[in-house]
Amino acid sequence: MPQFPRICILGGGSAGWMTAAALATKFPNAGGEITLIESEQIGTVGVGEATLPHIRFFNQALGIDEPTFMKTTKATFKLGIEFCDWGKRGDRYIHPFGDYGFPVDELDFHQAWLKLHQAGKAHRIDDYSFPILAAQEDRFKIPEGDVNEVGSNFGYAYQFDSSLYAKFLRSFSEARGVKRVEGRVVDIGLGATTGHVETLSLEDGSKVEADLFVDCSGFRGVLIEQTLETGYEDWSEWLPCNRAVAIPCESKGELSPYTRATARTAGWQWRIPLQHRTGNGHVYCSEFISDDEAIAQLLDNLEGAQLADPNQLYFKTGRRKKFWNRNVVSIGLSAGFLEPLESTSIHLIQEGITTLIELFPSAGIEALDVDEYNRRMGLNFERVRDFLLLHYIATQRDDSEMWRHFRALKLPDSLDERLQAWLSRGHIPAYEFGVFLPPSWLAVMLGQNLMPTDYDPRLDRYEMDELHQRLETIRTQTADAVRATPTQAEFLAQYGAASRSPRAKAAS
Amino acid sequence: MVASQKTLVVIGRGLAGNLAALALSNSLGPSWRIVQVGQPSTPPEDSFYGNVTAPTAYNFLRSVGLDEPRLLRRSSTAFSLGTHFKNWLGGASWMQCHHSPFATPAGAPLHHQLTRLGLDLEPLLVSAQVALAGRFAHPPSDPGSVLSRAEYGYQFDPMEWACLLDQSLQSSPVEIVECGVSEVETQAGNITALTLENGDTLTATLVIDANGPSRRESLCSGGAFTTKRTVHAQANQTSTPQTGPACQSVEASAQGWVSTAFLQDRALGLNVSAVRGNNAEQQGFNIALGQLDAAWNGNCVAIGHAAAVVEPLTPAPMMLLQRDIERLLGLIPTGVNMEVERREYNRQYRDDIAHISLFLTTLVKSDDVPDSVYWRDAQPTEPDEKLQRKLAQFEHRGLLVSYDLEPFNDEDWTILHWGKGLRPRQYDRTADAMSQVDATQTLASIRQSIEQITPRIPPHGLYVAKLKDYLERQAHG
Numbered sequence: 001m002p003q004f005p006r007i008c009i010l011g012g013g014s015a016g017w018m019t020a021a022a023l024a025t026k027f028p029n030a031g032g033e034i035t036l037i038e039s040e041q042i043g044t045v046g047v048g049e050a051t052l053p054h055i056r057f058f059n060q061a062l063g064i065d066e067p068t069f070m071k072t073t074k075a076t077f078k079l080g081i082e083f084c085d086w087g088k089r090g091d092r093y094i095h096p097f098g099d100y101g102f103p104v105d106e107l108d109f110h111q112a113w114l115k116l117h118q119a120g121k122a123h124r125i126d127d128y129s130f131p132i133l134a135a136q137e138d139r140f141k142i143p144e145g146d147v148n149e150v151g152s153n154f155g156y157a158y159q160f161d162s163s164l165y166a167k168f169l170r171s172f173s174e175a176r177g178v179k180r181v182e183g184r185v186v187d188i189g190l191g192a193t194t195g196h197v198e199t200l201s202l203e204d205g206s207k208v209e210a211d212l213f214v215d216c217s218g219f220r221g222v223l224i225e226q227t228l229e230t231g232y233e234d235w236s237e238w239l240p241c242n243r244a245v246a247i248p249c250e251s252k253g254e255l256s257p258y259t260r261a262t263a264r265t266a267g268w269q270w271r272i273p274l275q276h277r278t279g280n281g282h283v284y285c286s287e288f289i290s291d292d293e294a295i296a297q298l299l300d301n302l303e304g305a306q307l308a309d310p311n312q313l314y315f316k317t318g319r320r321k322k323f324w325n326r327n328v329v330s331i332g333l334s335a336g337f338l339e340p341l342e343s344t345s346i347h348l349i350q351e352g353i354t355t356l357i358e359l360f361p362s363a364g365i366e367a368l369d370v371d372e373y374n375r376r377m378g379l380n381f382e383r384v385r386d387f388l389l390l391h392y393i394a395t396q397r398d399d400s401e402m403w404r405h406f407r408a409l410k411l412p413d414s415l416d417e418r419l420q421a422w423l424s425r426g427h428i429p430a431y432e433f434g435v436f437l438p439p440s441w442l443a444v445m446l447g448q449n450l451m452p453t454d455y456d457p458r459l460d461r462y463e464m465d466e467l468h469q470r471l472e473t474i475r476t477q478t479a480d481a482v483r484a485t486p487t488q489a490e491f492l493a494q495y496g497a498a499s500r501s502p503r504a505k506a507a508s
Numbered sequence: 509m510v511a512s513q514k515t516l517v518v519i520g521r522g523l524a525g526n527l528a529a530l531a532l533s534n535s536l537g538p539s540w541r542i543v544q545v546g547q548p549s550t551p552p553e554d555s556f557y558g559n560v561t562a563p564t565a566y567n568f569l570r571s572v573g574l575d576e577p578r579l580l581r582r583s584s585t586a587f588s589l590g591t592h593f594k595n596w597l598g599g600a601s602w603m604q605c606h607h608s609p610f611a612t613p614a615g616a617p618l619h620h621q622l623t624r625l626g627l628d629l630e631p632l633l634v635s636a637q638v639a640l641a642g643r644f645a646h647p648p649s650d651p652g653s654v655l656s657r658a659e660y661g662y663q664f665d666p667m668e669w670a671c672l673l674d675q676s677l678q679s680s681p682v683e684i685v686e687c688g689v690s691e692v693e694t695q696a697g698n699i700t701a702l703t704l705e706n707g708d709t710l711t712a713t714l715v716i717d718a719n720g721p722s723r724r725e726s727l728c729s730g731g732a733f734t735t736k737r738t739v740h741a742q743a744n745q746t747s748t749p750q751t752g753p754a755c756q757s758v759e760a761s762a763q764g765w766v767s768t769a770f771l772q773d774r775a776l777g778l779n780v781s782a783v784r785g786n787n788a789e790q791q792g793f794n795i796a797l798g799q800l801d802a803a804w805n806g807n808c809v810a811i812g813h814a815a816a817v818v819e820p821l822t823p824a825p826m827m828l829l830q831r832d833i834e835r836l837l838g839l840i841p842t843g844v845n846m847e848v849e850r851r852e853y854n855r856q857y858r859d860d861i862a863h864i865s866l867f868l869t870t871l872v873k874s875d876d877v878p879d880s881v882y883w884r885d886a887q888p889t890e891p892d893e894k895l896q897r898k899l900a901q902f903e904h905r906g907l908l909v910s911y912d913l914e915p916f917n918d919e920d921w922t923i924l925h926w927g928k929g930l931r932p933r934q935y936d937r938t939a940d941a942m943s944q945v946d947a948t949q950t951l952a953s954i955r956q957s958i959e960q961i962t963p964r965i966p967p968h969g970l971y972v973a974k975l976k977d978y979l980e981r982q983a984h985g
Contacts, residue, residue, distance in 0.1 A: 004937070026615075026938055061615075106571075358907070362934045368904045372897070417851060424848045427839070429855070432912040454842035460537030 004033055005361055008200065008208050010185065010223060011216035012038025014162045015332025015349045017169035018058070019214050022353045024176035025062050027360075034177070035208050037200060039184045049162050049272045049279050050078060050259040050343040052435065053097050053155035058350050062172065070497035072168050074275040075160035077140045077257045077488055079131040081342065084262040086448050088396045093447030094258060095342075096131035098154030099439050101474045104467065107458055109474075110442055112467050114426050114455035121468050125446060127475050130154050133482040138254040140488040142495075150474065151481030157343070159259060159272045159279075181208060188227050196327040196365070197223055212361060213328045221334035224320055228328055231321035232336075238389050238412075239317040240405070241267050241339050245295050246281040246311045250304030251503055257488045261341055262301070265289065265400035268341065269301060275492070277307055277504040283339050288402045305506035317385075323377040324370045329356055336381055341391060344384050347435055351380050376433075383434035386415050390441070394419070394448040419450070426452040513541050517702060517710055518682075519689055520718035521546035522554045523666045524812030524829055526673035528718050530572045531833050533682045536840065543712075544677065545685045545704060551720045552793050553813055554666040555743035557829060558820025559769030559776050560588045560756045561661035563606050564915075565823075568830050569662075573676045574669065577979045583668045584771040586972055587754040588661045589639035591767075591822060593927060594759045597874035602927030603636035603755065604822065606659035607919045613950045614942035616935075619906050619922050621947045623935035629926040632951060634658050634958045636923075644754040644968040654957040655965070661823060663756055663769040665745075665776055692724070697806040714841060717810040721795055721817060735798030737885045739764070739819070740784060742792030744777045751969030758821055764882040765821065772972055780819060782882040799861050804853045807846060809836055816861055821871055824864045827915045831860050863914040866895050870924060899930070906932030 007023060009016050020036045059069060069075065080096035087093075101109035109128070116122035126132040131154040134140060145152045174180060183206070189199035200208045215223040224230050236242065251273055260271040267284030282298040289297075295310050319336030323329065331352040338344055355376050359369040393411060397403040411419070421427040422445050428438040459467070492498040516536075518529045521544060529544045536542070561569070569575070579585040590605035610618040622629055630636050635658035638644065647658045677684060691703035702710045717723065723733060752770025759766050764781035783794050799816035803809060811832035818824050835856050839849040869888050877883035888895075894911060901907040902925050908918045916924075939947070966974070 026941070029940060357938065358936070359905075360937050362905065362937055366904070368900060372901055372907065372909065375897075420848050421852055425842050427848070427852065429852060430913065432910070456838070457537075457539070457840045457842055458535045458837065460539050461535065462537070 004029070005211035005364075006209065007034045007212050007214065008210035009034070009036040009214040009216055010200065011218060011332070011334075012036055012166060012170065012180070013216060013218065013332065014166050014169075014346060015334075015352075016214075016216035017166045017173060018346075018349055019216060019331055019353050019356075020173040020178045021062055021169040021176075022058070022357065024173050024178050026357050028176070034173075035179045035181055035210065036173070037181045037183060037185065037202070037208060039182065041184065049274070050081070050159045050270075050340070051157040052343055052347045053157045054347055054350060054435070055157055056155075058353075064172070067495050067497040069168065070158065070160070070492070070495075071499050073158075073160035073164040074499045074501065075158040075497070076255050076273055076275055076492070078157040078159050078259060078343075079135040079140065079154065079257045080259075082135070082258050082260045083391070083444075083447060084260060086261075086263045086391060086395060086397075088449065089399070091447075091449070093443070094126065094129075094132045094135055095440060095443040095447065096129050096135070096154065097156055098129065098131045100125055100442070101128035101471065102148065102150075102153070104459070104462070104470060107456060108426075108438075110446075111426055111456040111459055112462075112471060114452055115459045116464070116467055116471060117451075118455065119464060121464065122471065123475055128471065128478055130478050130481055131156075133478060134485055135256070135258040137482060138256055138487050138489075139482060139485040140257045140491045141485045150477040151485075156257075159274055161274055162346070181206070185222060188223065190227070194326070195228075197227060211327065212365070214356070215328050215330040215334045216332045218333045219315055219337070221320065221330060223328045224325060224330040224334050228325050230325045230330075232316070233318045233321055234316055235318040235338075235385055236316060238385060238409075239339060239392075240285045240287065240402075241283045242314065242316055243286050243291065243294065244281050244283045244313040244315070244339075245291070245298055246279065246313065247298060247302065247309075248277045248279055248307040248504075249302040250307060250506055251276070251278040252304045255488045255492070259343060263395075263397070264297060266294070266402045269298060270340065271303070275499040275503075276501050278303060283341070285402055288400065288405075307504055307506055319378070319381045322370075322374050323352065324373045327365045329373070331356070335377070338381065338384055338388055341388050342384070342436070344388075344435065348380065348384065351435075352377060379433055380435070383431070383436065386412065386418075387436045387440065387444075389415060390444055391448070394445055394450050396449060419445075423450060423452055425454045425456065427456075513539055514713040515541045515543060515711065516714045516716065517712040518542065518544040518716045518718055519546060519702075520544075520720060520814070521548055521670075521674070521684075522550045522718070522720060523557055523670045523673070524554075524720070524814070524832075525716075525718035526670050526677060527572055527829065528716055528811055528833050528836070529682050530673055530676055530680060531837060532716075532840075533677075533680045534571060535837050540840075541683070542681065543683045543685060543710060545702070545710070546688055546719065548674065548686055550667045550670045552743070553720050553741075553795055554670065555776075555778060556741055556795055556813065556817065556820055557666045557825045558823065559663055559665065559767070559771075559778070560591060560820075560823045561664065561826045562823040562915075563659040563661050565661055565826060565830055568834065572673065574672065577983075578672070579662065579664070580772075580972065580976050581979055581983070583665070583672055584773050585662050585664045585668070586751055586771050587644050587968065588663045588756060588769075589635040589644065589658060589754045590756075592639065592753075592755045592757040594757055596758070596760050596928075597872070598876035598929065600927060600929055602923070603630060603633070603640055604920070604923055604927060605633055605635035605639060605755070606661060607633055607635050607923070608657050608659055610919060610922070611954065613947055614939070616939040616941065617906070617908075619926070619932070620935040620939040621942070621951060623906055623932045624939050625944065625948060625951070627951060629923065631955045631958070633923070634961070635660070637958050637962050638965055639753055639755040641962050641965075642753040642967055643962060643965040644971050645965045654954065654961055660754070663754075663771055663776075665771060689724075694806070699806060699808050713807065713844070714846075715808040716836070717808055717814040718812055720813045723800070723810060723814050732801050733796070733798055734801060735796040736889075738783050738794050738796045739882070740781050740790065740792060740794050742779045742790070744779070745774050746777070747774045751972055754968040760878070762878040763880050767820070770968075772969075778820065780882075782880065782885065802850075802854045803832070803857045804846075804850045807841075809853065811836065815857070818864060818868055821868060822916075824868060824915070828860060828864055831915065832857070835860075859912065860915060862894070863911060863916070866892070866898060866914075867916045867920070867924065869895055870899065870928070874928075902932060903930055904932065905934050906936060
């Protein structure tokens with residue numbers, strides 16, 4: 001094989017250190033050839049504090065011990081996301097990590113539920129979901145045993161301090177030979193004939209040369225955009241939110257094993273409970289609200305005392321026209337930005353890394369690798385975009401300019417057809433490649449009051465009483481399993497994952 | 509009669525019609541009346557469904573009462589570990605076997621280690637080796653046994669299965685009318701009434717055209733069949749004193765190809781060639797390869813050969829037929845307006861056809877084909893972006909490009925590429941995580957396990973005979 005390419009990662013936030021850790025683990029013989037440049041003068045955005053269950057596979061592939069990781073990053077477990085005020089004001093539902101109930105023979109559970117619901121014989125669908133009920137009672141356990149049994153058919157993710165995660169992965173990566181260089185890039189040298197990035201010059205006069213650059217420099221896209229001028233596909237038409245303000249606060253009460261996203265008049269607010277504090281933010285569209293109002297709205301809705309000054313972020317939703325251009329691969333915010341409504345920021349980083357590893361250049365940069373990388377990541381971004389858009393258009397709200405904007409929006413055909421299939425018969429077209437599978441679509445559509453007018457006619461082969469009995473068994477077993485589950489705080493302590501630091505307090 | 513009962517009419521009593529009628533009858537409740545019309549004879553074109561199924565057929569067949577004990581006891585069905593391509597284009601021979609996901613030594617896909625070490629794939633495939641040795645046993649559930657990696661389908665006779673299904677239909681709620689359709693009345697793209705040859709008239713909510721390649725009902729409601737060529741097929745059978753191997757064989761000939769499937773007591777042959785001058789003098793039938801642009805038009809759904817005809821070089825025709833029926837079951841209309849169901853059905857149908865075509869095109873695509881009408885016409889004429897990507901990426905670096913919900917899986921594709929002689933120019937660097945010595949040893953140990961277990965597995969015929977004995981004893985208490 002030809003010599004292993006020299007890799008330079010620019011930027012040391014979650015994207016940078018996740019990339020470094022994964023490459024150093026997957027290519028252990030390349031130690032010393034991976035350099036990460038970061039500057040302590042440049043802050044990291046750290047938007048993605050909440051994750052999706054796939055992060056566990058990422059950590060497992062790195063051989064990371066879960067309790068240690070959780071203790072270090074002050075992480076909590078996450079069973080889903082609670083959405084408040086989305087369908088209409090006063091609504092709340094949880095999008096859980098896992099299926100509702102169990103199939104009735106070969107038929108989807110939700111179809112049986114729809115039939116019973118139409119006959120007025122079903123409980124709310126949440127009552128057939130272990131992760132929802134457990135989340136509502138702040139309980140948690142790790143799913144073990146047969147996935148076909150109640151109490152085991154769910155997944156989980158984490159809510160963590162992403163700057164601590166980056167720090168954790170930094171030690172991990174450096175122990176595996178990744179070289180960290182402190183400094184700001186002041187000049188970028190391009191190859192005269194290839195147009196490839198060849199050298200990054202730092203303030204202190206030192207230079208880093210590499211064959212492959214991973215741009216993890218955040219929104220600025222120092223290499224992919226400022227240098228290579230790759231271009232950006234603007235998705236503001238679909239997802240117009242363009243600003244966010246983040247403020248941590250003291251946490252109150254039990255540790256919730258779920259993230260909360262509350263719809264506001266010009267955007268939405270996140271709440272991410274960590275072990276020592278609660279992360280909060282307001283994502284909004286500047287066309288519909290001023291920055292000051294947005295901050296005021298957020299401050300009015302904090303559960304505890306403010307722990308830091310507001311951190312203001314500016315962005316444009318969309319994606320880089322090419323995620324991989326010449327010898328630069330953009331991962332993280334430099335690749336594109338989709339608001340973190342479904343905790344996809346870190347997931348898209350992970351997808352970028354996994355895809356890069358699968359298409360890792362063996363003999364120089366080859367067009368076929370670049371092309372396939374861009375195809376795969378494009379599909380990932382697009383499918384996440386459509387799922388995010390669903391939250392805004394599956395609504396009865398029209399109480400502000402933003403909600404009226406969405407009411408008037410012409411949907412992409414693929415999403416429109418999806419909605420019609422759901423509304424007429426509870427059908428959810430399946431795809432294989434994409435992070436959100438049918439149970440996620442189901443959770444949001446039902447949660448936001450899109451009730452199908454009919455159900456799969458195959459359910460009519462069952463007597464109503466038989467179906468009722470089957471679902472009742474699932475419901476009572478689910479409730480029993482939840483009762484036997486410890487609270488998250490108890491579980492963290494017994495699992496050895498509880499942080500030793502006390503909960504943060506605001507300066508008095 | 510149930511109040512507001514809807515009527516579903518299945519036209520055709522061959523394999524497709526019988527599978528569909530029974531599957532519908534088992535799936536739907538009393539609010540649907542199911543009527544099946546047609547002469548009780550299996551059309552000769554049913555032999556173009558081929559003689560093999562893929563492992564994915566197992567649960568589907570069970571759901572229509574074709575469970576394994578019944579198939580073995582009541583028909584000459586035998587097991588299939590895949591298809592043995594012999595003397596294929598450019599002289600390639602390989603076993604296109606059914607296999608569970610390949611081992612991934614040190615996290616890298618198996619074929620990257622093979623590329624790295626310059627080794628062959630087939631000696632590491634237990635289903636290939638067992639089939640080639642003429643042996644068979646059920647894969648055990650114990651993952652410690654190398655045989656657990658094998659998967660299997662069946663070798664079967666479509667006519668026989670149609671008869672078995674017909675027996676089940678006789679005792680099912682399906683109303684069978686033993687005559688064909690003489691007239692079809694349509695209005696605004698929907699079939700409003702079917703006049704039968706016996707003079708009766710049926711009004712139908714939904715019509716299933718399972719009447720083979722004549723496609724009358726679907727055409728009348730607007731479907732267009734796209735075909736690029738017509739081939740001639742001739743089926744034959746010979747009795748065999750002993751059951752042959754647990755794999756079908758397919759061999760290229762100068763004028764086309766010949767397949768032989770080995771059932772319990774006979775061998776079924778299919779000879780496919782270009783259409784020749786005087787058809788009247790030839791045995792067999794001509795059949796147009798191609799597909800309806802949309803299989804669901806108005807209130808009529810074409811399934812099986814009525815929708816699409818692909819060459820039975822692989823289990824593809826049975827895969828498509830199964831998917832047609834499963835797609836239909838999942839989208840039985842809830843009301844008179846079927847727009848949502850029709851659109852979703854046709855979307856899935858087009859994807860399935862396109863993905864099946866990728867596999868079949870790869871199989872017949874070659875620069876080294878016999879100089880004959882059949883083989884010249886079999887070559888793709890237009891570039892297909894999805895196919896080019898699959899071939900280019902595998903050749904470039906052994907990357908398996910997949911699209912949503914393809915019928916053929918990664919293992920099928922890897923075996924096909926390897927069998928046709930396509931080798932990656934480079935392997936994935938993740939394979940280097942294991943030293944060359946360790947990788948060599950790991951693969952050698954898989955090969956040795958297969959070599960050790962294969963002679964201990966009984967011959968296919970003996971296994972079937974003993975299993976049948978056991979099943980008979982069980983059946984008689």
